Amino acid sequence: MLDVSVTPRAIVRQLDDYVVGQDSAKRVVAVAVWTHFRKIARSRAQGLPLEKSNVLLIGASGTGKTLTCDTLARILGVPFVTAEATSLAQSRYVGDEIEAMLQRLVDKAGGDAARAGRGIVFIDEIDKLKAGGGDARALSGESVQHALLKIMEGAQVRLGDGRYVDTSEVLFICGGAFVGLDRILKDTHGYGFIATSSQESRQILERLNARVKPTDLFAYGLIPEFTGRLPVIARFDELSKPTLVRIMTEPRNALYRQFRDLFAAEGVELVVEPRVFEQIAEVALEYKTGARSLRGIFEELMSPVLFELPERAGARRVTFASLFAEPAWQA
Numbered sequence: 001m002l003d004v005s006v007t008p009r010a011i012v013r014q015l016d017d018y019v020v021g022q023d024s025a026k027r028v029v030a031v032a033v034w035t036h037f038r039k040i041a042r043s044r045a046q047g048l049p050l051e052k053s054n055v056l057l058i059g060a061s062g063t064g065k066t067l068t069c070d071t072l073a074r075i076l077g078v079p080f081v082t083a084e085a086t087s088l089a090q091s092r093y094v095g096d097e098i099e100a101m102l103q104r105l106v107d108k109a110g111g112d113a114a115r116a117g118r119g120i121v122f123i124d125e126i127d128k129l130k131a132g133g134g135d136a137r138a139l140s141g142e143s144v145q146h147a148l149l150k151i152m153e154g155a156q157v158r159l160g161d162g163r164y165v166d167t168s169e170v171l172f173i174c175g176g177a178f179v180g181l182d183r184i185l186k187d188t189h190g191y192g193f194i195a196t197s198s199q200e201s202r203q204i205l206e207r208l209n210a211r212v213k214p215t216d217l218f219a220y221g222l223i224p225e226f227t228g229r230l231p232v233i234a235r236f237d238e239l240s241k242p243t244l245v246r247i248m249t250e251p252r253n254a255l256y257r258q259f260r261d262l263f264a265a266e267g268v269e270l271v272v273e274p275r276v277f278e279q280i281a282e283v284a285l286e287y288k289t290g291a292r293s294l295r296g297i298f299e300e301l302m303s304p305v306l307f308e309l310p311e312r313a314g315a316r317r318v319t320f321a322s323l324f325a326e327p328a329w330q331a
């Protein structure tokens with residue numbers, strides 16, 4: 001099922017090609033996925049039910065949660081779909097939406113329902129499923145949580161064409177920003193009163209304090225049964241300026257690489273000096289949407305030059321030295 005050469009470390013190494021930073025989250029996710037597939041093999045061999053450890057990703061918008069799941073599914077070659085908890089809550093019949101989501105998973109598996117049953121489902125914005133409240137006609141967040149619980153546990157879901165998908169071996173990854181969580185953590189934990197002298201015990205206490213407990217998630221309206229099904233928690237850090245710069249330049253399909261290829265195809269070398277990436281990162285930090293705004297800013301910078309590119313016969317290179325200066329064309 002999962003190749004023996006696929007170890008958590010190998011998974012992280014492959015994630016590194018696409019997801020910058022987030023080292024601890026990548027490790028947690030890699031271990032969770034590896035364990036998941038190992039457990040499936042074991043439960044099948046022994047004929048025991050699978051005890052799943054679904055995963056919760058916590059982190060601000062644009063920090064790489066979806067990217068990580070997406071890349072993971074690609075590395076492992078398993079079918080993968082994403083859904084937003086909020087749109088499940090807006091539908092009249094959550095069952096229909098869940099069925100549609102699993103139908104998409106089957107489509108991703110090339111129509112093979114059994115293969116879909118070993119896929120990954122990512123449900124984002126789980127922190128917006130507050131119990132009660134909201135639009136009276138919409139479903140309450142709590143009923144969506146109950147519906148999700150059922151498929152997370154493992155259920156036979158009937159599709160439109162009469163076939164069934166068994167979700168008991170599907171790995172569910174939930175995601176959410178959980179804005180303000182750190183404040184809650186500060187209020188609910190406190191190992192600070194234990195006097196410690198050594199650096200080592202300090203670090204252990206800090207780690208314990210940083211751990212998210214299921215009870216912390218109740219504040220967001222998640223019901224205990226739901227948080228209980230998400231025993232593995234990975235936290236995505238806010239992206240710093242240097243990380244944003246690396247995101248534009250380092251990944252396999254980094255923005256800079258994409259545009260350099262685009263220019264190269266027209267016989268022109270694109271040069272963007274490091275200073276420009278720093279300026280873009282500074283602007284992106286202002287927008288507070290993680291790495292999400294990088295593309296927009298970068299494309300805006302490139303747009304006037306792309307407009308002229310095909311007509312610049314004889315140009316060999318174009319150089320950007322500042323976000324606020326005209327680029328220089330060289331023959």
Ligand SMILES: Nc1ncnc2c1ncn2[C@@H]1O[C@H](COP(=O)(O)OP(=O)(O)OP(=O)(O)O)[C@@H](O)[C@H]1O
Pocket residue numbers: 018019020021022059060061062063064065066067068124176177247251290291292
């Ligand atoms: N750590 C990262 N490494 C590389 N690229 C990243 C990283 N974080 C974000 N990006 C880039 O930003 C885009 C948005 O990231 P992604 O969709 O993973 O955010 P998210 O954490 O799922 O946010 P949201 O909570 O809003 O769904 C990605 O397509 C990717 O290009």
Ligand SMILES: [Mg+2]
Pocket residue numbers: 065066067124
């Ligand atoms: Mg996302």
